[in-house]
Amino acid sequence: MTEAAPLAELTTLRVGGPAARMVTATTEDELVALARETWEAGGPWLALGGGSNLLVGDEGVPGTVIRIATTGIATRAGDDPHTVRLRVQAGERWDDLVAYAVSRGWSGIEALSGIPGSVGAAPVQNIGAYGQELDAVLVAIDFLAEDADAPRRMTADELELAYRTSVLKQGLRGIVVAVELELHDTSPERDVLGGALGRPIAYPQLANALGVQLGDRVPVEQARAAVLALRASKGMVLDPDDPDTWSAGSFFTNPIVSEHVARTIPSDAPRWYVEPEAPPEVVPLTALDASPLEQFLAHQAEAEASDAASETETAGVDDDVHVKLSAAWLIEHSGIHRGFALPGSRAAVSSKHTLALTNRGGASAEQLVQLARFVRSRVQSEFGIVLEPEPVLVGTEL
Ligand SMILES: Cc1cc2nc3c(=O)[nH]c(=O)nc-3n(C[C@H](O)[C@H](O)[C@H](O)COP(=O)(O)OP(=O)(O)OC[C@H]3O[C@@H](n4cnc5c(N)ncnc54)[C@H](O)[C@@H]3O)c2cc1C
Incomplete structure (x- = not known):
């Protein structure tokens, strides 16, 4: 436990006063235990992932910040032979997950490359960019509701995901412990050079950058590289020097x-x-x-x-x-x-x-x-x- 931790150091806007108390969870069990302990003690609390969608006031947070630093990606074949299921711990970095999927030829989130923050926060505002949105691949989350004893599975439908919002952003209080995604295993579908072809390109600017038509398919690595380059040109990839x-x-x-x-x-x-x-x-x-x-x-x-x-x-x-x-x-x-x-x-x-x-x-x-x-x-x-x-x-x- 840390006291008076400066949130300016933990948010990408680099502002925010101290938290009265901060706890960091590195395993799923620890996350559940720390959240329950915090809620039993009472008082305000805040879940913190990568701090990339937060504007914290100069006075800081009078209660407990629960910092989520859990890691782990479990995979299994999907019910459909062309899909793969991933259960990802909330504290994993979103872009590390995208890189992991792309390196295996799994498609569905390559256009979401370069979005900062954690996997657990991704459903909160149904992240989206360049023609893809999380709700197209999200199956369910494991959610620890405030004051609940244990996490329960909530399906994507229950989350009411829409443009940059969900029930989590609209006030359902609790902690996303893990996220389950279904991606397309495109690794057998290769182009002439051997790249695994991703989902059809659904965004004009990305199609332009790739020199293809809307609806065309390109290797997932190529889509990721093009998205990262476009994002960097707009200051949309975190850079400590920029x-x-x-x-x-x-x-x-x-x-x-x-x-x-x-x-x-x-x-x-x-x-x-x-x-x-x-x-x-x-x-x-x-x-x-x-x-x-x-x-x-x-x-x-x-x-x-x-x-x-x-x-x-x-x-x-x-x-x-x-x-x-x-x-x-x-x-x-x-x-x-x-x-x-x-x-x-x-x-x-x-x-x-x-x-x-x-x-x-x-x-x-x-x-x-x-x-x-x-x-x-x-x-x-x-x-x-x-x-x-x-x-x-x-x-x-x-
Ligand atoms: C340069 C830049 C580019 C961006 N580009 C995009 C973009 O293209 N598309 C897009 O959609 N967003 C974008 N964002 C916004 C941001 O990256 C996403 O919203 C991201 O999902 C936030 O993740 P985080 O872990 O940083 O969340 P935080 O900022 O830590 O938290 C955001 C909210 O989610 C809650 N929260 C965090 N983790 C959990 C959890 N495990 N359980 C419950 N609640 C939780 C927090 O309490 C808070 O209310 C961008 C941000 C930056 C700085």
Whole structure:
């Protein structure tokens, strides 16, 4: 047990005051025992993985931080002969898991390469990027509910996974102890050079980078390398020497609004139609370059053609139809540019990616919050849309 541990050292935003108490679990049994002990003692507590989706206030955490450092990957053949099942301890690093799967020719998470953080946190916001999302491969989790004696299995369906959210992010308190995934064993399906072919490429920018068409398949190693390169160009791979990566990734989610509201936004703003009552389709966090977006929009042009003819009409607009807008576009078009900072602040918009708020070194949590509030108020006054933060805020609020 450590006292007064500085959370700034354990979060990728590099802010956050101390925890009153911190415990670290390195085995599954230890994790269950420490969590139960903490809950029996009472008081506030926080599960901590890689700290890459957390904005902790300058006052820190008055209770116990349960740091999850468990490791282990167990594999077995899936029920379908072309699949493999993995049970992964919550403290494993997500990107190590991706590298492990890719090295064996297992497909389904290669486009999620380079996302920081732990495996146990991945279901919390149903991580996604470059045309893949966790819910496509998640089978179940082992979940220790707050005050329960032992973990129980929760299926992916029970988690209500959707665009950057789940019941875990919406308030179901407890600890993800382990995660069960089903991946495609593509190792027998090789290209001419012997690479195992992954899932069809589902994201225009990635297809561009690979020089293939949407829906084509490439070796999983090639997909991983292309994703890592794209992410690095946007400061979306952690780099201790690059303050553009001292962030929580995208700070705001892409807003999902009614078609009626979407029509109040300029027609050149990127938008994606979301099926009513269906989980929104993946909009990768780095989907912000004009050319791939144009391609993506062109892809949708046929479906939108009839709407385009009546762009200014409100008759026939269906408020049950939901439209996802690009938070980055809204921010950029509300006058906030890459690198923007409030006077005297060490918090700034990334110089590579408008959606990432970064610590340029020495920023306080309060400075990050002020920047986030400013960005949000600019977008609200320009477009009437309130952006929602993607990271979990602890001991602070927007
Ligand atoms: C540079 C960068 C790029 C990013 N890119 C992406 C991206 O492309 N796509 C994407 O989806 N996200 C992205 N993120 C966000 C982040 O990496 C993910 O949300 C990741 O899953 C967080 O994992 P973590 O272990 O760091 O979670 P933490 O930050 O430690 O915790 C996040 C939340 O999950 C809870 N939690 C953590 N572990 C557990 C557990 N075992 N059981 C229960 N609750 C738990 C915490 O209490 C907290 O509420 C990015 C972040 C950064 C810094």
